[in-house]
Amino acid sequence: MISNKKLTVLAVSTALAAMPLSALAQAMDAKAMEARMLQLEQEMQQMRAALQQYQQRESASAAASSSPSASALDATRVATAAAPAAPATTMPNAMAGTKFSFGGFIKLDAMSTHTSDGEMADGSAGRLFYFPSATPVAADGNGHSASYTDVHAQFSRFWFGADTTTDSGDKLKAYIEADMYGGGSNAFAGNEVITNTYALTLRQAYVSWNNWLAGQTWSNFQDVAALPDTVDFTGPSEGTIFSRQAQLRYTRGAWSFSAENPQTTITPFAGKGARFNSGVDTMPDLTARWGTRGDWGHFTAAALLRSFRYGGDTETGAALSVSGRFNMGANDDLRYMVSGGSGVGRYLGFALGSDTVLDEEGRLHAMDGYGGFAAWRHAFSPKLRGNLVYSVAVLDNDAALTGYEVTEKAQSVRANLIYSPFPKLDLGVELSHATRRIENGEEGDMNRLHTHVKYNF
Structure with a gap:
């Protein structure tokens, strides 16, 4: 032109x-x-x-x-x-309108431990976090003390979620969560010699549809919201109902009900042999929970009904748990849990006690146990908080059946300070003292200085 x-x-x-x-x-x-x-x-x-x-x-x-x-x-x-370009599909196999989320945390634990009456094996659960039954015991004057330092990042965690609301208003959710507390797969993995490589551990994996949930998650008998703010991975575990397992759950308003995977722990007659598990249960563990919450905090009450089976014999068990959090002003709260009953063994204190014991004729008997904790949390400033926690579990053993090598009582006290220089970043230090006593009177204690660096994302 x-x-x-x-x-x-x-x-x-x-x-x-x-x-x-x-x-x-x-x-x-x-x-x-x-x-x-x-x-x-x-x-x-x-x-x-x-x-x-x-x-x-x-x-x-x-x-x-x-x-x-x-x-x-x-x-x-x-x-x-x-025409504007259509947005690229994040996951082509997902239902239209699905929202995806991802998160987790990186956690470094470093601790120095001293036991008064024996040693804990290197790499065992008690060396990585507070595991009540791992505290060594001995008769007075017969034990030897031991000290160890452990540093690891095995409890670093990640999760992935997918949430969908259909055109008809149905709500679907999928969730999966894992950490690295899974051990190793070869001579150089899962130890502290070369690589410190650890396998994944499945924590949660479930799908929910409106009021229904199916998959593995925290037991409906447990109140996760009441757990204290501790540096240790589990904190006051001897007094805590703690279980993750496969289940079918229905929730409506303040009520929830579940049928959960059964598993029976059994102590042989007179303690002649190690505790073992029965894999022949036919009835699921049944739970019911009621809860309420408000600006004051929350409160829950839960019930557990169990059926045990071994050989040709059966037994039943039942337990109750109450727990919650009470807010005491803007900077303080009190968290608590009290639980007990018959056959509560594997749910309490990381299976500190057994669900059942066999008599001389091979018949099952449910064992009683009780436990609880109380934790006070105080915020000194927006960046600094502290916690004081006491926890205890008492097992009502029939020594004529269980023998005298089973745990009678375990308790611990811990105090910590957690500083957050930036949002989502925690620098914590915790001092704890724990004791364990078995039926024959032998006992031992453990003292630990535990620090962590934790970043949530």
């Missing part, structure tokens, strides 16, 4: 070339020059109009020669270019 600037130059040059020398002389006159410029402007407008007519004829000719399919294709291209 010829530009307006080029047209102007062409018109002026043509006019100048056609002018005689006398006209050039006259052009020196201002009035003559002004008239001539007006004439040139008119000629330029006429040339511009002629050019526009030419362009219109060319466009009409091109449109007439194009095929209908080409025109449709051009129209489609224009429409496609005008």
Whole structure:
């Protein structure tokens, strides 16, 4: 296309070339020059109009020669270019409208432990977190003390969730969670020699549909919201109902009910042999929970009903648990849990006691146990908080059946300070003292200085 600037130059040059020398002389006159410029402007407008007519004829000719399919294709291209691009699907197999979420934390634990009456095996649960039954015991004067330092990041965790609300209003949720507390798979993995490599551990994996939940998660008999704010991974575990397992749960309002995976722990008659598990249970563990909450905190009450089976014999057990949190002003709260009953063994204190014991004739008897904790939390400032926690479990053993090597009582007290220089980053230090006593009177204690660095994301 010829530009307006080029047209102007062409018109002026043509006019100048056609002018005689006398006209050039006259052009020196201002009035003559002004008239001539007006004439040139008119000629330029006429040339511009002629050019526009030419362009219109060319466009009409091109449109007439194009095929209908080409025109449709051009129209489609224009429409496609005008329409906004559809957002890319994050996961193509997911239901439309699904919202995905991801999170977890990195946690470094470093601790120095001293036991008064024996050693805990390297890499065992008691060396990584507070495991009440791992505290060594011995008769007075017969034990030997031991000290160890352990540093690990095995409890670092991640989770993935998918939430969907259908057009009809149904709410679907999928959730999976894992950490690295899973041991190793070869001679160099899962130890402190070279790689400190650890396998994944499945913690939770469930799907929910409106009021129903199916999969593995915390037992409905447990109140996770009441757990204290501790540096140790489990904190006051001897007095805590603590269990994750597969279940089918229904929740409606303040009530929830579940049928959960059964598993029976059994102590042989007179303690002749190690505790073992029965894999022949046929009835699920049944639970019911009621809860209420408000600005003051929350309160829950839960019941557990169990059926035990081994060989040709059966037994039943039942337990209750109450727990909650009470807010005492803006900077303080009190958290608590009290639980007990018959056959509560594997739910209390990391299976500190057994669910059942066999008599001399091989019949099952449910064992009683009780436990609880109380924890006071105080915020000194928005960045600094502290906790003071006491926990205890007492097992009502029939020594004539269980023998005298089973745990009678375990308790612990701990105090900590947790500083958060930035949101989601915790730097914690905790001092704890724990004791365990068995039926024959032997006992031992454990003292631990535990620190952690934890970043939530």
